[in-house]
Amino acid sequence: MITALRPVTRTVTYTRWLHLVMAAVLAMVFAFVVPGLGNVNSPAGAWLLVVPLPFLAAAAMVPGVRLSEGMQAQLLLFPAGENTPEPDFTPARSASWADRRRTAVWLIVRYEAGVVTAFLSVHVPALVINLIGSASGSDAVRTPLWTPGPGHWSYALLGLLVPVLFLAFVVFAGEALARAARALLGPSAAQRLAALEERTERLLEHNRLARELHDSVGHALTVAVLQAGAARAAGSPEFTDKALAAIEETGRHALEDLDRVLKILREDASGTAAGRPALTDVERLLTAARGSGTEVAAEVSGALEALPGPVSREGYRIAQEALTNVVRHAGPVRVSLRIAVRADVLELDIRNPLPGPAGSAVRGGGSGLRGIRERAALLGGHAETGVHEGAWRVRVVLPLGV
Structure with a gap:
């Protein structure tokens, strides 16, 4: 009732x-x-x-x-x-x-x-x-x-x-x-679907930004720690000055990346690609790696400026993560970095001697190698990581038609 x-x-x-x-x-x-x-x-x-x-x-x-x-x-x-x-x-x-x-x-x-x-x-x-x-x-x-x-x-x-x-x-x-x-x-149903897709894209963008920030800050911290340790062990004022300069430059770039990511997250938007490092800035990575005592032999073929923006930016992050893994897990060893721009693909090949048993390098990869494979897959490419001809190799192939 x-x-x-x-x-x-x-x-x-x-x-x-x-x-x-x-x-x-x-x-x-x-x-x-x-x-x-x-x-x-x-x-x-x-x-x-x-x-x-x-x-x-x-x-x-x-x-x-x-x-x-x-x-x-x-x-x-x-x-x-x-x-x-x-x-x-x-x-x-x-x-x-x-x-x-x-x-x-x-x-x-x-x-x-x-x-x-x-x-x-x-x-x-x-x-x-x-x-x-x-x-x-x-x-x-x-x-x-x-x-x-x-x-x-x-x-x-x-x-x-x-x-x-x-x-x-x-x-x-x-x-x-x-x-x-x-x-x-x-x-309407179409508008609801578009809103859902936009929200999904926004979440994916935030995940990508989080991964990018992890790579950038992780690289900077790794370089800073190794530079500081090497400077203390060397006991040379000249080497210490160089190490401090490398730490300063790496930290400044990491702060720039942090500010850019936080700004995008505050605006809750996809953001712009302006300001994000690309493969044309690869010399920055080489300087940081060499400053930590790692000897890097780089070989670049093809026009990096002609690469599509997404490929160039993700290629930079892949190279950054690979070099960071080398510095973190293998120490000051000789690294070869080859970047080849062909008609339809970009190929990255990073190799370094194994510091010990082959399995240690594999275990040291952690989430970094997984992130490299995920970046490559998102662009329609593929990544190979593992022991090759007695060395640890990271090889990534990205198609240019994205």
Whole structure:
């Protein structure tokens, strides 16, 4: 019994009722302007459901109408403080012809439901009075719904039942209109898919930035620690000056990367590629590695400037991670770095002697090697890591058609 009476005590029942009845204002205007439409007792009154429709469709072509309707729906169909599902749309102006078409459908649905609700809201009370009056033997007043004759006492029970049925209709119509608002005033299926794809791309970008920051800061810290240790062991003021200069330069580049990544994350956007190091800056990596005592023999063939931006930037990070692994796990050994730009692929080949058993190099790779393989796979390429001809090799091939 309490559950059945709950709609009577809920604010949302009456706000949705108001939202429905407000749509009938246009019908009142046409009823006054067009002769005959206001007579709901005649067939001409049925045209009131049809005549305004072209005007509603024309109004839907105005972008601001969708914004206005969305704000009304959010305020009255989903009032704050009620135990109703939140609307999954944000009021906005029409941005496309598809939005305008869906707005036109919404206006027509709201108008038709509103006219019927307003009609019943006006004439149901008169019907109830007639039914109760007929049960007591009084003469009934003619109404568009039904004009009962002198009736039985059961008319009084029917008079009590009609308001209950009308309330049920209002609740049902309000819920149906709320569902229509979500479907017609909210984003379309294509827009929802685009928003989901955008969110996915943003999350992927954040993951990429986190991996990039790990590579950059990890490289800087590795170089700084090894430089400091080598300077202390060497006991040479000249070597110490060089080590401090290398630490300063590496740390400065890492801070630049950190500032750029944090700025992008604060803006919550994909960000721009400007400022990100690329293979044309590979000399920076070589200087840092050589400063830690590692002897690097570099061979570059082809035009690095002609590489596509994504390939060049990811190629830099791959080379950075490979050299960092060498410095961290193999120590000051001789490293060969070969960068070859061909017609359709970029090839990176980094080799260094094994510091001990082959397995130690493999175990030392950790997440760095996994990150190299992931970067290569994202660009449609592949990475090979492992022992090759008595040395540890990282070989990456990236296609240029990205």
